[in-house]
Amino acid sequence: MRRVVITGLGLVTPLGADVETTWANLLAGKSGAGRITRFDTTGQKCLIACEVKPADHPYGFDPNKRVDFKVQRQVDPFIVYGIDAAGQALEDAGLTDMDEALKLRTGCSIGSGIGGLPGIESESIVLHEKGAGRVSPHFVHGRLINLISGQVSIKYGLMGPNHAVVTACSTGAHSIGDAARMIRDDDADIMLAGGSESTINPLGVAGFAQARALNCSYNDRPEQASRPYDKDRDGFVMGEGAGVVVLEEYEHAKARGAKIYAEVVGYGLSGDAYHVTAPHPEGKGAELAVRMALRKAGMGPGDIDYVNAHGTSTMADTIELAAVKRVLGDDLSGASMSSTKSAIGHLLGGAGAVETIFCVLAIRDQIVPPTLNLDTPDEGCEGVDLVPKVAKKRVVRATLNNSFGFGGTNASVIVKAI
Amino acid sequence: MSDTADRVKKIVVEHLGVEADKVTEDASFIDDLGADSLDIVELVMAFEEEFGVEIPDDAAEKIATVSDAIKYIDDNKG
Numbered sequence: 001m002r003r004v005v006i007t008g009l010g011l012v013t014p015l016g017a018d019v020e021t022t023w024a025n026l027l028a029g030k031s032g033a034g035r036i037t038r039f040d041t042t043g044q045k046c047l048i049a050c051e052v053k054p055a056d057h058p059y060g061f062d063p064n065k066r067v068d069f070k071v072q073r074q075v076d077p078f079i080v081y082g083i084d085a086a087g088q089a090l091e092d093a094g095l096t097d098m099d100e101a102l103k104l105r106t107g108c109s110i111g112s113g114i115g116g117l118p119g120i121e122s123e124s125i126v127l128h129e130k131g132a133g134r135v136s137p138h139f140v141h142g143r144l145i146n147l148i149s150g151q152v153s154i155k156y157g158l159m160g161p162n163h164a165v166v167t168a169c170s171t172g173a174h175s176i177g178d179a180a181r182m183i184r185d186d187d188a189d190i191m192l193a194g195g196s197e198s199t200i201n202p203l204g205v206a207g208f209a210q211a212r213a214l215n216c217s218y219n220d221r222p223e224q225a226s227r228p229y230d231k232d233r234d235g236f237v238m239g240e241g242a243g244v245v246v247l248e249e250y251e252h253a254k255a256r257g258a259k260i261y262a263e264v265v266g267y268g269l270s271g272d273a274y275h276v277t278a279p280h281p282e283g284k285g286a287e288l289a290v291r292m293a294l295r296k297a298g299m300g301p302g303d304i305d306y307v308n309a310h311g312t313s314t315m316a317d318t319i320e321l322a323a324v325k326r327v328l329g330d331d332l333s334g335a336s337m338s339s340t341k342s343a344i345g346h347l348l349g350g351a352g353a354v355e356t357i358f359c360v361l362a363i364r365d366q367i368v369p370p371t372l373n374l375d376t377p378d379e380g381c382e383g384v385d386l387v388p389k390v391a392k393k394r395v396v397r398a399t400l401n402n403s404f405g406f407g408g409t410n411a412s413v414i415v416k417a418i
Numbered sequence: 419m420s421d422t423a424d425r426v427k428k429i430v431v432e433h434l435g436v437e438a439d440k441v442t443e444d445a446s447f448i449d450d451l452g453a454d455s456l457d458i459v460e461l462v463m464a465f466e467e468e469f470g471v472e473i474p475d476d477a478a479e480k481i482a483t484v485s486d487a488i489k490y491i492d493d494n495k496g
Contacts, residue, residue: 068435069435070433070434070435073435133463134467138456
């Protein structure tokens with residue numbers, strides 16, 4: 001069977017515009033949360049978010065580095081973040097100068113949960129105020145979810161599978177899992193895979209707040225608002241950004257002397273079949289996904305050293321934990337489990353990809369990132385190392401990332417040291 | 419250089435992200451300034467907004483160079 005390894009990483013997050021800056025800030029226990037600066041929040045219930053910082057910030061994002069000026073003008077920010085993260089991953093993998101034959105065998109599977117909501121909002125205002133003749137000719141293709149994969153393929157000449165997952169907050173994990181299968185099935189030798197999101201706009205924030213999903217009670221303490229597993233958690237904090245990995249067939253990576261970070265060994269998917277926003281109260285869907293990923297990896301409970309949880313800082317945290325306990329054991333068989341959403345917020349369609357990259361870095365550096373703001377663990381957390389507040393050095397051979405989305409869609413991805 | 423020409427060139431620079439000195443009057447939007455057909459639709463909309471003129475589709479199709487745009491605007495603005 002063709003094996004799939006990770007040979008390149010790219011990140012744009014509220015804690016940095018690249019992999020190493022984000023990782024260093026994450027391990028240092030920094031928070032990316034703050035008051036929303038992107039728009040006037042008058043009348044909003046939620047006033048906070050984890051924004052990607054502007055270019056003049058010490059770890060801000062400069063779109064001019066990798067994204068053509070004209071493209072920036074035409075597309076929503078989620079596409080800009082995705083193009084940049086994909087470029088970083090290709091550079092990291094040493095693949096910026098591919099020959100024509102390799103380009104035919106290289107594809108893209110970079111998705112988003114929601115897509116271009118800010119542009120849909122602003123152009124609908126143009127339509128109402130100025131009429132149909134003032135709507136931008138770039139409106140549609142600047143908002144479509146598959147246009148990260150489209151733009152990246154055009155920029156780098158990649159003619160392999162061109163795909164985009166749309167499974168809400170499971171998108172990033174599904175993207176990586178599905179792309180790994182495309183390599184395994186011999187559709188491609190290399191896939192750029194990941195997810196991106198940017199919906200910190202009035203309609204996005206209002207919509208999630210009205211769905212009672214966002215934290216609206218910590219507006220005066222933004223850095224403490226994302227507090228997975230804590231008794232006083234009260235909803236997620238919206239983040240934004242992108243994560244993209246280069247997936248590569250193992251023999252192909254070896255033959256070209258690529259730096260290999262880890263192997264994708266397990267992928268599990270399931271549906272809750274329960275409710276559009278609430279998880280199954282017993283976490284049945286989550287459990288199914290984790291079990292399937294373990295089975296595919298040929299692993300048992302004791303083989304996982306670190307779980308990067310979905311852990312959004314909502315009531316669902318303890319449901320996920322109970323499900324993971326049922327599979328891995330009451331003490332998770334010694335695994336540590338943390339939620340990095342405590343630091344970067346919830347990147348929605350980007351989350352699973354960004355968090356899988358954190359798993360890869362945990363394996364590389366033998367350290368696991370912390371769960372910030374975990375002052376008083378809720379009932380059900382006893383006996384589990386949730387890595388409160390401070391990163392922890394430990395042996396990390398294999399990791400599990402969980403991502404669950406609206407609609408009751410669940411994905412789990414296991415990566416392991418090669 | 420006329421006021422119209424200055425304002426047209428400014429819009430072209432902003433929309434296409436090209437150097438100002440490349441936006442000569444005989445420059446072709448597609449051949450010299452890297453525009454595609456959708457960029458021209460967008461430029462025409464920006465000219466309409468800036469100058470308060472209507473540029474119907476059949477007229478817009480004939481605007482190929484910077485000077486075509488300047489001439490159309492000067493001939494048709496109120």
